[in-house]
Amino acid sequence: MRTRTILPGGILLLVALLLLVGLVPGLTLAAPAGGAKADPLANSVCASCHGDQAKAFLSNPHNAGLKAKGWSADAVCAACHTGGQKHAESGGDKALVKSLKGVTGAESCLTCHDRIGDHPCSLCSPVGAQASQGRLTDTASHTTGAHAPQPAVNCLSCHSIHSSDFKTAKLLVKKQLDLCGSCHPTVVASFRNKPYGHKVGRGGVDCTSCHEPHGRLGKNGLKLTRAAELACVGCHSEKKGPFVYPHVGEMTGDSCLTCHEPHGSNNMKRLKRARVDQLCLECHTRLGANVLGSQPPSIHNLTQPRWQNCTTCHPAIHGSNRSPRLLK
Amino acid sequence: MRHKGLTRFALAAALVLLAAPAFSESFPLDVELGYRFVSVSGNEEMYRSQINEREGFLLRSLTLSTADFGGSSTMFDKLRLDVSDIGAGPAGAIRLEVGKSEIYRFRFRYARWQHFSALPGFANPMLASGIVPGQQTYERLRNVYDAELEIMPGKVFTPIVGFTYNRYTGPSNSTIRVGEDEFRLNQSFESYDAEPRVGFALNAGNLNVNFLQGWRKYHEVETSVLTPGAGAGNGSTAILGQQQTLISYSRTATTDVNIPVTTASAAYQLGCWAKLSGTYVRASGMSDTQGPTDLDGTLVGFDIQRFFGGLNETVSSSVDNSYWRGAVRADVTVLDGVELTGGWRKRHRELTGFELLSQIFYNTSTYSGASAPNVSRVLNIHNGLERTDETFDAGLVLRKLGPFGLRGGWGQTKQTTELSEAVAEIVVPGGQSGIYDRKVNTYDAGLTFAMWGITLGAEYRGDKAEQSIVRSDFTSRNTWRARASWDLKKFVRISGSGLWVEESNDTAGINSRGNFSQYGGDFILTPITELSLRFSGSRYRADTYMPILNPINFATIPSAHLEDGYALEGGLGLNFKVFKLEASGGEFKNTGSFGFKIDRFRGRVEIPLVKAFALVGEWAYDKYTETVYTYGDYKANRYGVYARWSAF
Numbered sequence: 006m007r008t009r010t011i012l013p014g015g016i017l018l019l020v021a022l023l024l025l026v027g028l029v030p031g032l033t034l035a036a037p038a039g040g041a042k043a044d045p046l047a048n049s050v051c052a053s054c055h056g057d058q059a060k061a062f063l064s065n066p067h068n069a070g071l072k073a074k075g076w077s078a079d080a081v082c083a084a085c086h087t088g089g090q091k092h093a094e095s096g097g098d099k100a101l102v103k104s105l106k107g108v109t110g111a112e113s114c115l116t117c118h119d120r121i122g123d124h125p126c127s128l129c130s131p132v133g134a135q136a137s138q139g140r141l142t143d144t145a146s147h148t149t150g151a152h153a154p155q156p157a158v159n160c161l162s163c164h165s166i167h168s169s170d171f172k173t174a175k176l177l178v179k180k181q182l183d184l185c186g187s188c189h190p191t192v193v194a195s196f197r198n199k200p201y202g203h204k205v206g207r208g209g210v211d212c213t214s215c216h217e218p219h220g221r222l223g224k225n226g227l228k229l230t231r232a233a234e235l236a237c238v239g240c241h242s243e244k245k246g247p248f249v250y251p252h253v254g255e256m257t258g259d260s261c262l263t264c265h266e267p268h269g270s271n272n273m274k275r276l277k278r279a280r281v282d283q284l285c286l287e288c289h290t291r292l293g294a295n296v297l298g299s300q301p302p303s304i305h306n307l308t309q310p311r312w313q314n315c316t317t318c319h320p321a322i323h324g325s326n327r328s329p330r331l332l333k
Numbered sequence: 334m335r336h337k338g339l340t341r342f343a344l345a346a347a348l349v350l351l352a353a354p355a356f357s358e359s360f361p362l363d364v365e366l367g368y369r370f371v372s373v374s375g376n377e378e379m380y381r382s383q384i385n386e387r388e389g390f391l392l393r394s395l396t397l398s399t400a401d402f403g404g405s406s407t408m409f410d411k412l413r414l415d416v417s418d419i420g421a422g423p424a425g426a427i428r429l430e431v432g433k434s435e436i437y438r439f440r441f442r443y444a445r446w447q448h449f450s451a452l453p454g455f456a457n458p459m460l461a462s463g464i465v466p467g468q469q470t471y472e473r474l475r476n477v478y479d480a481e482l483e484i485m486p487g488k489v490f491t492p493i494v495g496f497t498y499n500r501y502t503g504p505s506n507s508t509i510r511v512g513e514d515e516f517r518l519n520q521s522f523e524s525y526d527a528e529p530r531v532g533f534a535l536n537a538g539n540l541n542v543n544f545l546q547g548w549r550k551y552h553e554v555e556t557s558v559l560t561p562g563a564g565a566g567n568g569s570t571a572i573l574g575q576q577q578t579l580i581s582y583s584r585t586a587t588t589d590v591n592i593p594v595t596t597a598s599a600a601y602q603l604g605c606w607a608k609l610s611g612t613y614v615r616a617s618g619m620s621d622t623q624g625p626t627d628l629d630g631t632l633v634g635f636d637i638q639r640f641f642g643g644l645n646e647t648v649s650s651s652v653d654n655s656y657w658r659g660a661v662r663a664d665v666t667v668l669d670g671v672e673l674t675g676g677w678r679k680r681h682r683e684l685t686g687f688e689l690l691s692q693i694f695y696n697t698s699t700y701s702g703a704s705a706p707n708v709s710r711v712l713n714i715h716n717g718l719e720r721t722d723e724t725f726d727a728g729l730v731l732r733k734l735g736p737f738g739l740r741g742g743w744g745q746t747k748q749t750t751e752l753s754e755a756v757a758e759i760v761v762p763g764g765q766s767g768i769y770d771r772k773v774n775t776y777d778a779g780l781t782f783a784m785w786g787i788t789l790g791a792e793y794r795g796d797k798a799e800q801s802i803v804r805s806d807f808t809s810r811n812t813w814r815a816r817a818s819w820d821l822k823k824f825v826r827i828s829g830s831g832l833w834v835e836e837s838n839d840t841a842g843i844n845s846r847g848n849f850s851q852y853g854g855d856f857i858l859t860p861i862t863e864l865s866l867r868f869s870g871s872r873y874r875a876d877t878y879m880p881i882l883n884p885i886n887f888a889t890i891p892s893a894h895l896e897d898g899y900a901l902e903g904g905l906g907l908n909f910k911v912f913k914l915e916a917s918g919g920e921f922k923n924t925g926s927f928g929f930k931i932d933r934f935r936g937r938v939e940i941p942l943v944k945a946f947a948l949v950g951e952w953a954y955d956k957y958t959e960t961v962y963t964y965g966d967y968k969a970n971r972y973g974v975y976a977r978w979s980a981f
Contacts, residue, residue, distance in 0.1 A: 045401075064361065069400035069410050073434030107783075108670075108732060121541045121602040143598075143612045143660040149674040149730050155738025157781035157788045171981045172363060172396045174413060174428070188790075188816060190830055191851045194871050198900045198921035200383050200929060200957060208417045208424035209444035209477075221674070222728065222742055222777060231530075231547060232594045232616040233658040233680065240446075240477060242499045242526035243553060247590070247620050247654035249686030249716055250755070263805065271896060271927045273382070273452040278877075279927035281455075283892045286881040288803045291761070292889065293842030296804050297750065297769050300761040305884035311458035311567070318515060320456070320469055320507050326588060326622035326650045327688070329714065329755050332510055333584075 049078040050093050058167055065176075067166065085113050085166070110161050111154035118160075119147040144229060145219045151226050152218055158188070163218070181213065182206035192268060199269030215267070237261045248324030252331060282307060285315045360401075360412075365393040365949060367975030369421055375957075375967030378451035378466050384955060385449050386971055389421030393975055410434050423447040438483040448473040448503075453964035456508070458515070458567050465964045468517055468567075473503035483534070491534040493545065499526040506560065512632030512641070514566035514577035516559060524553035528594065539602040544595075549618070551590035558583050564630070572633050573700055575640060579630035592618030592654070608664045612678075613657070620652040634694065637708045642696030650688040657681055670733030679723045686716035686755075717753035722746060726775075736784040744775040750802055769802040786820040804843050804879070810836035829854035845879035853900070865906040867917075873898045875925070898923035904935075913939040928960025945980040949973070 045063060046052040052059035059078065062068050071081045083089045085105055092102035105113055152158055163184055169176040177184055182205060186193035196202045203210045212218075213228075215236045220226030228236040238245040238261075261267075264284055265275050278284040288298040305312045316322055321331040371388040373380045395416035411432045419425040424446050432438035449472050454460055457467030481495035505520045532545030559582040566577050593616070600610040626646040633640050662676035694708040728742030747770070754766035779792040792814040801808060811834070818828035831852030838845045853871025860866075875896040883890045904917030918934040934954040941947045951973035958966045 063401040064399040066400050066411055070434065073410060108738075121536075121539055121600050121608065143610050143662040143676055143678065146664060146674070148666075148732075149664055149672050149728060153672070153730050153732060153738075153740070155730075155732045155781055156736050156783035157738055157790055171361060171398065172394065172415075174398075174415060174430075187818075187828070188830070190828065190855055190869065191832060191853050191871055191873075194853060194869075194900055195851075195873075197902075197919075197933070198871070198873070198898065198931070200931060204424045204446075208419075209426045209446055210424065222740075223726070223744060223775070231545065231596045231614070232549075232592075232656070233596075233614040240444075240475065240499070242551065243501055243524050245526075245551070247652040247684055247686075249620075249622070249650045249652050249688050249714075251684065251718060263803075271923060271925070271929070273450075273455045278892075278894045279896075279925070283881075283894060286884075287805050287845075287879050287892050290804060290881045291763050292880060292882055293804060294800065294840050295767070295769065296764065296843075297752070297767075297802055298764045298804060300763060300882065301884040302760045303885050303887070307883055307885065309458070310454075310460040314454075314456040314458070314467070316469055317456040317458050317467075317508060318510055326620070326652070327586065327624055327648050327690075329716070330760070 045072075046078055051079050051082045051089060054093075054097065062167065065166070105161065105166070107161070108154050108156050108159050111159035114160040114164075115147055115154070144221055145217050146221055147219055150219045150221050180206070181211045185212045195269035197269075199271055201271070201273055201275050202269030203267060235261055237267070244323040246324050249326045250329045250331060251324045252322060280313055281315050282313045360397060360399045361981030362395075362397045363977070363979045363981060364395040365975045365977040366395075367391060367393065367949070367973055369951075369971055369973040372970045372972075373967055374969075376453070376465075376965050377967065378449075379453065379957065379965040380955075380967045380969050381449040382452050383957065384969060385423040385447060386953075386969075387421045387423065387447070391418065391420040391973070391975075392416055392425075393418060393973070396981075398981075408433065419445075423449075432486070435485060435487060438486045440479075440481045442477070442479045444475075444477045446475045448475065453962065460962075460964075463964075468506060468508050471503060471505035471522075473501060473505070473522065475499070475501045486534075487536065489536055491536070493530075493532045493534060495530045495545075495547075497526075497528045497530075500524070501526075507557070508567070509557070509582065511579060511582070511628060511630070511644070512577055512634050513572050514568040514579075514632070516566050516579045516582065517563040518557040518582065519560050520555060520557045522553075522555050524551065526551045530594075532596075540599065541601075542597075542599045544597045547594040547596070549590070549592040549594055549616075551588070551592075551620075553588040554585065556583075556585045559628075573640075575631060575633060577630070577632055579628060579632070581630075582626075582628040584624060584626040586622060586624035586648075588620065588622040590618065590620040592616050606666045609662070610664075611659075611661045613659050615657045617655040617657070620654065622648065622650045624648040637694055637697070637710070639694065639697040639699060639705055639708060641694040641698075641708070644692060644694055646690070646692045648688065648690050650686065652687075653685045655681075655683040670731065672730040672732070673728070674730070675725075675727040677723075677725050679721070681722075682718070682720045684716075684718040686714075686718075688712070688714045688716075690714070714755050715753070716755040717751075719749075719751040721749045736782050738781040739779070741778040742776070746773045746775070747771070748773070748802065771798055771800055771802050771806065773798040786822075788816075788818045788820075790814070790816045801838055801840060801843065804838075804845070806838065807836040807845075807847075808838045808840060810834065824859055826857040827854070843879070845877070847875070847877035849875045863908050865908075867902075867904045867906075869900075869902045871900045873900075873923075894926050896923055896925035896927075898925065911941070913937075924960070930956075930958050930960075932956040939977065945978055947977045947979065949975040949977050951975070 046059050049059060068081050071084060079089065086103050088102045092098055095101055103113070104110070147153065154160055163178060164176045165178045166176060170179050173180055182193060196205050205211060215228055216226045217228045218226065220228070230236060230239045234245070264277060266277050267275060270276060271279055276284050286301070289301055290298070291300040307313060311317055319331045321328060321333055325331045325333065327333055369386065369388060369391050371386060395414065397412065397414040400411045409431050411430070413430045415428045417426050419427065422445070425444070427443040429441040430439070451466040451470040453465035453467065455467040456469035457465065478498045479495070481493065484492045502523045505522055507518050507520055508515045509518055526549065528547045528549040530545050530547035532543065535542040559579055564579045566579065568577060595613070595615040598610065598612040600608060602608055626644065629643045631640070631642060658678065658680035660676060660678035662674065665673045667673055690712040692710045697705045697708055699705050724744060724746040726742060726744030728740065731739040750769045752766045774797045775794065777792070777794040779790070782789040794812040796807065796810040798806065798808045813833045814831070816828070816830035818826065820826050829852070832850065834847070834849040836847045851871070851873045853869060855867065855869040858866045873896060875894065877894045879892045880889050881892045882888070898921060900919060900921040902917065902919030904915070907914040915937045916935065920930065920932045922930045932955070934952070936952040937949065939947050939949045953971040954969070956968045
């Protein structure tokens with residue numbers, strides 16, 4: 006088979022151009038000519054003591070979202086850290102200012118991030134426009150989902166408002182794979198320790214490509230597409246169908262997982278069994294009560310490799326528009 | 334083609350590196366760019382099937398993120414750009430998110446995957462004679478683009494426009510059964526899945542409504558021709574005294590799918606104590622396939638009871654697909670820290686398939702050798718599927734019981750699948766049509782504890798069903814999870830977790846059982862800021878059993894699958910001003926039904942040179958060995974040299 010290296014130069018060129026366009030003063034991103042930026046912290050009481058944190062917070066989306074609505078720097082701090090004025094007047098008594106930790110700290114986050122209605126932030130709409138990202142309202146919840154805030158795991162276990170990793174989006178404490186792995190180490194280990202699995206953490210796929218971290222309980226918080234299908238077919242669209250002759254996925258539900266183990270498998274096609282014929286015959290055996298699944302005819306000699314690999318002859322295993330036996 | 338891509342990449346890389354220092358004067362930026370060398374000994378196709386990291390230029394990562402424009406920006410007040418592993422692949426992504434408060438919000442995502450599969454043991458009828466790889470192989474490239482623009486986000490009315498495009502192309506090899514033999518094919522596959530969409534979000538006080546209408550269009554063309562030199566087929570024995578040969582084979586199959594997708598949801602905040610929400614999704618449409626086939630050869634067809642020398646086949650098929658999903662839910666805050674949730678959802682799918690197959694067999698002769706007329710055959714097949722799932726669930730979450738958190742829930746799912754029989758499908762009667770029902774009750778509970786740096790968690794989930802739809806369905810499944818961690822300041826972290834699953838189906842004739850366990854622990858030691866050490870170990874065991882029928886004599890035989898593996902890993906990190914070092918190594922061994930061993934080492938050193946500029950060297954080593962066969966064994970070294978600009 007021919008091998009080749011494909012370089013997406015066009016896309017990268019666009020990225021480079023975006024960076025360069027960003028340097029044009031006044032047009033987009035760059036600071037005004039001469040570098041004379043107005044000091045946004047000039048009159049901030051908070052910044053007079055917490056200068057480094059206040060400066061770092063200028064590039065935080067929370068700051069931008071509130072500032073655009075005319076909030077002062079101190080008011081932005083006080084949005085979460087109530088009692089700031091008394092704290093400042095006392096000369097820095099920590100007991101007087103709200104420190105966001107644990108489940109009580111998470112309550113402050115939910116004030117905005119779990120509420121429908123008027124919202125002080127102008128940058129995002131926390132519960133709006135989520136359906137477009139496949140996050141159906143009934144499938145995710147901050148308060149009753151699998152990661153609902155509680156002492157052991159809460160908003161601040163995964164998100165750090167002041168010291169998130171710069172290289173991670175959503176103000177995550179660290180890279181997604183490391184973060185999820187701190188509580189689910191054996192799941193993350195499956196990607197490393199099995200020969201066949203998704204290439205997670207290196208480009209296209211992350212834990213949240215398939216899982217909704219704020220998802221409700223059940224089905225391991227799997228994401229759905231806009232059409233309410235499993236996230237698998239969001240990428241593997243050619244297996245989505247509909248087919249004249251559908252196979253397992255369309256008969257027993259949206260269950261790619263009936264046959265596949267996405268986290269890492271010993272089987273070359275990420276199947277749940279090492280040998281293909283085992284997996285197929287566990288359903289395609291006419292033994293037992295009224296169950297769905299045909300019986301292969303007696304030409305199938307399991308002692309030969311040809312017949313151990315059902316897909317030698319049945320390559321259209323995900324569904325076919327031409328062959329009822331999924332032969333092509 | 335490659336030169337063009339290389340030139341573009343080099344030009345873009347130079348621009349990125351030139352732009353980086355100037356850009357990072359004002360805005361936080363981290364970029365890493367360089368070249369990766371690859372050296373593989375052993376089965377390179379297996380390496381490519383598993384890892385597929387190729388030699389070439391690589392934009393390892395780029396992150397630009399800011400919401401601080403010093404009041405000078407007119408177009409943005411938030412920008413985040415993330416790029417990872419674009420270039421030599423095999424998987425890379427670009428994510429861009431920009432916005433201007435109350436004006437717009439734009440998201441763009443691009444992802445690409447280079448898929449390769451040429452596995453020795455998969456779909457390989459020649460494995461016993463030592464011929465590798467298998468006959469189902471492919472090299473494909475997937476490019477996914479997704480863009481969405483929200484206008485006036487957070488305002489009462491927010492229009493939304495989006496577009497998704499998923500293109501999947503590349504060559505492959507497959508097989509086709511013609512007459513009474515199978516032949517290798519060279520294939521070319523090209524597909525795209527495009528969906529433009531428009532909609533809106535309505536934020537009216539305590540009511541939030543989202544509506545999106547998309548139009549999904551999928552187009553696929555697959556062409557197949559006989560692999561040069563494969564005309565003798567896989568079978569070597571003559572059938573009825575005649576060798577089976579194929580002189581030519583060509584097929585072009587075109588599939589078009591048109592499905593409008595409607596997504597609507599509404600959520601209403603009732604005071605500060607309840608939230609009501611509802612969702613409706615409808616995705617109904619049509620699929621059409623056309624696929625003419627022409628072939629010539631010397632073949633035998635048992636089904637037409639003739640020898641034949643050619644076949645012309647036309648296929649015209651279509652699917653009418655109707656799908657909807659509806660759900661309603663209430664989340665109620667009973668007391669501070671006490672949440673109740675309850676919901677109902679239903680989805681329904683109806684599929685009607687139709688195929689018109691027309692075949693003409695040319696140059697036919699009887700088994701005795703007498704010349705016979707052409708055989709014409711027309712099949713008109715109808716197929717039907719109807720499926721309904723309905724789920725009720727309720728749950729309780731107690732979030733503030735001192736150091737404890739507690740939750741519990743119950744759910745019930747009713748599934749009904751009805752299939753009508755396609756006559757052409759029946760080979761051995763039974764199990765191909767009818768109505769199949771299933772009801773699954775699910776119970777789950779979880780308890781967590783956090784205090785003094787100790788975190789504990791335990792979960793249980795039980796699924797009980799009274800019957801199964803397919804044989805691999807369970808009737809009873811119990812899942813336990815446990816995890817614990819102890820953090821001593823920032824110096825020590827010890828953690829462990831485990832997952833245990835046991836499932837069974839006691840239905841007479843099925844009698845299946847399966848046990849899975851996976852548990853492990855991590856130990857992280859950070860004695861000083863500049864040094865961290867990590868050790869981890871885990872075990873994995875899967876053991877399943879189910880009786881199956883051996884098709885050749887219909888004898889009952891066991892289908893037993895066993896995996897028994899362990900992983901040991903260790904690593905260290907050194908972080909000094911003059912250099913940074915990360916190194917790790919580990920091994921995983923599985924002694925189950927499919928034994929193998931993976932040895933893996935990683936190393937990365939970063940040496941700061943001037944200002945924010947550093948030189949990075951990376952090394953990755955993988956050794957893969959299988960217990961029974963050695964066809965797939967390989968050793969792979971990758972060496973990367975990267976320049977890093979990091980200012981944030």
